[in-house]
Amino acid sequence: MSMPRASWAHWSLLFFLSVTAHAAAAEEYTFDASEFDKKPFELGGYLQFKQENFALNRGGAFYKLGNVNQPQRDSLDRTTGTMELIGKVRPGIGTFDFRTHSDLVRDQVTHDHTNVLYEGVYSIRPDPGVTVEAGKKTLRWGKGYAWNPIGFVERAKDPNDPELSREGLVMASSDFIFNREGPLKTVAFTPVLLPVGKDVNSDFGATGHLNPAAKLYLLYRDTDIDFAWQGKGSRPGRFGMDFSRNLTSNFEMHGEWARISQFARPVTDSAGRVTIGTENATSYLLGLRYLSEKDTTYIAEYYRNGTGYSEQQAQQFYQLVNTAFAQLEQTGSSALLPKALSLTQGAYGRPNAGKDYLYFRAQQKDALGIVYFQAAITAMMNLQDRSYQVTPELFYSGVKNLDLRLRLFMLQGGSSTDFGEKQNSRKLELYARYYF
Amino acid sequence: MKKLLWLILCLIALPAVAALDGTQILQKVDRNLEPESYETYRKLIDMQPDGSKKEYVLYTLKKGRDKVVALFLSPPSDKGRATLRIGDNLWLYIPDVGRPVRITSLQSVTGSVFNNADILRVDYGAEYNVEAAEEQKDALVLSLKAKTGEIAYDRLKMWVDKKLYLPITIEAYAASGMLIKTLRYKDIKDFGGGIKRPATLETESPLFKGYKSVMLWSALKKGTFPDEVFTLNYLPRVQELRK
Numbered sequence: 001m002s003m004p005r006a007s008w009a010h011w012s013l014l015f016f017l018s019v020t021a022h023a024a025a026a027e028e029y030t031f032d033a034s035e036f037d038k039k040p041f042e043l044g045g046y047l048q049f050k051q052e053n054f055a056l057n058r059g060g061a062f063y064k065l066g067n068v069n070q071p072q073r074d075s076l077d078r079t080t081g082t083m084e085l086i087g088k089v090r091p092g093i094g095t096f097d098f099r100t101h102s103d104l105v106r107d108q109v110t111h112d113h114t115n116v117l118y119e120g121v122y123s124i125r126p127d128p129g130v131t132v133e134a135g136k137k138t139l140r141w142g143k144g145y146a147w148n149p150i151g152f153v154e155r156a157k158d159p160n161d162p163e164l165s166r167e168g169l170v171m172a173s174s175d176f177i178f179n180r181e182g183p184l185k186t187v188a189f190t191p192v193l194l195p196v197g198k199d200v201n202s203d204f205g206a207t208g209h210l211n212p213a214a215k216l217y218l219l220y221r222d223t224d225i226d227f228a229w230q231g232k233g234s235r236p237g238r239f240g241m242d243f244s245r246n247l248t249s250n251f252e253m254h255g256e257w258a259r260i261s262q263f264a265r266p267v268t269d270s271a272g273r274v275t276i277g278t279e280n281a282t283s284y285l286l287g288l289r290y291l292s293e294k295d296t297t298y299i300a301e302y303y304r305n306g307t308g309y310s311e312q313q314a315q316q317f318y319q320l321v322n323t324a325f326a327q328l329e330q331t332g333s334s335a336l337l338p339k340a341l342s343l344t345q346g347a348y349g350r351p352n353a354g355k356d357y358l359y360f361r362a363q364q365k366d367a368l369g370i371v372y373f374q375a376a377i378t379a380m381m382n383l384q385d386r387s388y389q390v391t392p393e394l395f396y397s398g399v400k401n402l403d404l405r406l407r408l409f410m411l412q413g414g415s416s417t418d419f420g421e422k423q424n425s426r427k428l429e430l431y432a433r434y435y436f
Numbered sequence: 437m438k439k440l441l442w443l444i445l446c447l448i449a450l451p452a453v454a455a456l457d458g459t460q461i462l463q464k465v466d467r468n469l470e471p472e473s474y475e476t477y478r479k480l481i482d483m484q485p486d487g488s489k490k491e492y493v494l495y496t497l498k499k500g501r502d503k504v505v506a507l508f509l510s511p512p513s514d515k516g517r518a519t520l521r522i523g524d525n526l527w528l529y530i531p532d533v534g535r536p537v538r539i540t541s542l543q544s545v546t547g548s549v550f551n552n553a554d555i556l557r558v559d560y561g562a563e564y565n566v567e568a569a570e571e572q573k574d575a576l577v578l579s580l581k582a583k584t585g586e587i588a589y590d591r592l593k594m595w596v597d598k599k600l601y602l603p604i605t606i607e608a609y610a611a612s613g614m615l616i617k618t619l620r621y622k623d624i625k626d627f628g629g630g631i632k633r634p635a636t637l638e639t640e641s642p643l644f645k646g647y648k649s650v651m652l653w654s655a656l657k658k659g660t661f662p663d664e665v666f667t668l669n670y671l672p673r674v675q676e677l678r679k
Contacts, residue, residue, distance in 0.1 A: 029623070029636060033477030033654035036493055036509045038678040044512050086516075086531075095676060123673075128662040131673065140534035165532045177670060179663035185522065188669040217669065222525055224538075224668070244538055246525065249586045252538045291540050365547065371484055371647065372547055397547075400490065401513055435512035 048082040055426035061321040078107035094124040131175040138168035149258035149283035150240040152230040186219040196234040205234025250291040270319035281306035311384035318416040356383040372398035387413025458566030476656040482548040485646030501562040503666040521556040524586040529671040541588040549649040553588030617641035
């Protein structure tokens, strides 16, 4: 006796559905941790594709200085491919951690690539409370989100992307942790030795120095407190402190304060006469982070940059640039141009070279009711000249191992202002980052 | 004499719940659920209304009543992230950011229905006082009130298995009285070392209709850890504690 064809199909379908349903149910609630055992070698990282469109600010001082004797453009399209490899090897008693960074950049002007070892550090832990490390490492000191006045032994953070990985510095450091009961729960001491020579950390400061630095961390009555110090050497000596505390469960407050002794800073007038002023510089930051009931996070920070330039000093520099290019246009050469270029590569060309800044960011989790979708808006303002930058942002991480981010930078400011003289007036940026 | 005998008989006949007060029941629940100090691996599964899933694996250590550290082992985009809790203080360490930032118990580091208070849960008795204990047919029901305003949920209603003294269902309420989420413990499993407890926790929230999150336990065992492990400076090194 044979079963009708339709019946076979019916039973086959039922069997398939029951097997797949059973498999799905089994998969849903099965977890064996053995596949996550510690391994002698681990490797991961990410691949990123980034596309940027710049609306160039043809009248801006930094556009002019960056495009001397170059074909003039109104816009630029840049494609950047990035790969970071993050790994860990456990040879013998210690651990070797590394992070490599490779970039491939293409636009109408530049074809470039870089391969940099961001970190490569060997650590040993003779005791849970003691760690000794040597190699290239990124230290990140301070509590500020956009800026860190006490980030004494690290490369400067990009306030436009504060969570971006950064290249480290070659150093030897230790970490001593002490825990106790009572209001002072934790004490941690981190001494650092940072050599600067022709081939080692040469961009840190004057060569031929072994720079000492240290940080003392305290968790005292639910408040994080750090005291930081860097001895005089390749850079002038400096010291400072920070704190962070939750005032309520959804409201955090933080601050930083730093003082640099005898900081030498070039100041120019509009005729290119440069004087080196040496004085103590005090920088500080006060910030807060607030989470609303609707899952919106607000971050606000005020930053006083003690090594920055006042509105008047910056205006003198922009006048110098304008005079230099007017000379170039009229005579075909300009004696002032090399001076302006030299100052741009130094203190005047820093991302935030002004004195007073305000930073504000609001980010909405699960925006529009979409899980893993985040909408944010960031604003940064130079409080002295009132120029500013506003950046709306969309971020989605709902696809496994893939992050997508879209940002639009809109810079606003008149002539001779911080954001009004930048190289671009707008930038549209889209990246896709795949983790492996 | 007859009256005295009658009184003694009545006392003997009283149900067990009368012999144990609510605080004692909660203490038993805490210890049956987990040893005071332990290490474990957990998988968090977030399920979306369209059926798609996102999974996280965490290595977790707890010491005493209020110290917990959890390290993300998977997925690759979150690997190396670590969260620390000491009492009401919570921090998140992201390798690229490189330094711990303070977070709140109401947020979720995974973006799931489980918030940080669920993921870095300390003893219930460390956060809540028992306001009332009631006996039902199959369960003991505890009404819990947060000790401070810093706790993620203002009130909990906990159904406890009468024989095993393990939680079955917990309803979490905001100070306004609104139900925030329901947690359901399932699948009693023997982890060895005298630990027999639910291996699965499911949660749903009326605030996230259609979404569901599940937490699975594996390799749960008692442990002793130095206090230094539960500090900000140690967060980048927690993964070296794994065997």
